[in-house]
Amino acid sequence: MARELILKEGEVDTRSIVSINRMSVRERLRAYRRKPLSFVMLILIILASAITFGAVLWILLYTFIQGFSNFSLDLFAWEHTSKNLSMMPALINTLVIAAISLAIAGVIGVFAAIFMVEYAKSTNIFVKIVRVAAETLAGIPSIVYGIFGMIFFVRLFGWGYTLLGGALTMSMMIMPLVMRTTEEALKAVPDSFREGSYALGAGKLRTIFVIILPAAMPGIISGIILGLGRVVGETMALVFTAGSTLDPAFPSGLMETGSTLTVYLYALIGEGNRHIGQAWAVAVVLILLTVLINGLAEYIGNKLKKEY
């Protein structure tokens, strides 16, 4: 800030200021000769970054090249047959499971966050217990959710492998994510909003729904979209609750079994080397979907966020 001010007034030659803090290459080399370990660390830092981003590009490019060379319109045919191996039904199943689990986890997560931020004091013992519970839920691996869903929905309720059971399991999984992002969004709404609303005679409920939630909406929506990304990318919890089948016909209802896109990929891989090309194509669609979803979440979270 200070430097910009000086720049505008044009009183000081800015280059002289910069050169105080900037070492010449020769000075830097001399410093490194005195501390060779620092130079080694610099090399390691650059090497590690190259490995990280090399790995990302390798995975993306390899998958895209393999996938796009195996793309065909057949893969997106409306009806799945053992010949065209269309991923369309799996895509629809993914949307169905995502819609249900987001609706459930969205309501529970947002409401719980409202309670945590707007009503409860953070020293409250109940709040502490809820926080521990949310952290625990967030840490449980998907396979454990899968086993729980299988014990609970598949066996105890006697539903068998169903889209609904899968969606309910998924909603448990993404609840903590929605709650945490909503909490952050609510906390970012300045207190002056609340005070202004109360001063105008609005009740607490009215303040929450008319003032606070709209202000926090971009953050909340981006949290829900992140949850969508989790559902789209989840495999194991769904194999154990919604079932895995290589023949994802359109389910006639929520109480039918059905593979999502990830589970369909899992089933294709399970067939050994028969469907390598199709599997790469599904992998590409999955990567594109998750990139799109996460990008959207970030865009909404950043660009639509109002500065208060």
Added chain:
Amino acid sequence: MQTNTAVSAEKESNPVPKTKTLAAVKEIGMMAVFAAAALIFVAAVLMICIYLFARAIPGISEIGWVNFLFGADWALGMDLFGIGTLVVGTCYSTAGALIVGVPVGLLTATFMAFYCPKWLYKILKPLTNILAGIPSIVYGYFGLKVIVPIVRNAFGGAGFNLITASLVLGVMILPTVISITENSLRAVPKSYYEGSIALGATKERAIFRTVFPAAGSGVMTAIILGLGRAIGETAAITLLCGNVAHFPTSLTDPFVTLASGISSGMGYASGLRLEALIGCAAVLFIFVLIITVLVMLLKRKAK
């Protein structure tokens, strides 16, 4: 609930006319709804605990606790339920993932926080986010089709071994380690770094001797969350571990983890075999609980 008293106190100081009692009921009713939503989190954890352990404990008792926890033979088809090899496999593959992922992740985070020019950051940051978003089954398939053949050619054997799994898992935990480490490095006051530079330290020395120690608990959190992701990873490891339940004696040995043991034992899921799988899930759950507690303690320390 203490919040109830807060609300009623508000009412007393601010007597409500009779026409507004409906509004007051609505206020309290909705607060109950919000509280109930928060309660669902607690209920969900309790239900998972209860149903998992209520099924696991009788099953394990029938198998025998020592037999189950330390037994070296795991073959569901032959009713052999010793998860010793699975636990060891889980520890090895998690350690392998950390050995690969943590140094690379910490150094990359350093690059992102201190070296990366702005234009490059705008490209690299989204790339790490993409890495975080790729579904684990896609990592698994990439590992299966690309890494397994490479490892097979380089080290011999089938290619389904600890090396392959560690490499893939290591890359999978990278985004977690990078983003949390980067955030905690950036949270350290700039004056620490500047003071160190002013005293004549090289940039690297300033970073690793002053900024890193100051960001210590954040870096630990990053590592432990990475560990948490590696320990429960299933879809990718099931495809890469080779699925042979024995104590791996070399890096090129196949192995089984708790999670991959559950997923590949799925076909046997009935009777005592199902109880054994639930037992595996319960053990994994306990591992993750320990990790969660560690993370919470670290966060408290950071405050």
